[in-house]
Amino acid sequence: MTDVVPPGERICERCGRHDEWDDDRGAWTIVTDDGERQSGDPFCLHEWDINGNYSPLAE
Numbered sequence: 001m002t003d004v005v006p007p008g009e010r011i012c013e014r015c016g017r018h019d020e021w022d023d024d025r026g027a028w029t030i031v032t033d034d035g036e037r038q039s040g041d042p043f044c045l046h047e048w049d050i051n052g053n054y055s056p057l058a059e
């Protein structure tokens with residue numbers, strides 16, 4: 001087994017919500033782009049795409 005690096009961000013494939021992992025708070029935080037929170041649809045059953053840029057190998 002190699003070291004696993006947890007994903008630093010996640011995007012919902014359904015509504016486009018974009019979260020970033022906040023290490024300091026230990027929680028997901030909604031990304032703000034051009035002053036607009038990428039919060040997506042509050043009623044969406046989010047389908048997180050966290051495999052697209054997920055690297056299983058530590059750098």
Ligand SMILES: [Zn+2]
Pocket residue numbers: 012013014015016017040041044045046047
């Ligand atoms: Zn969603």
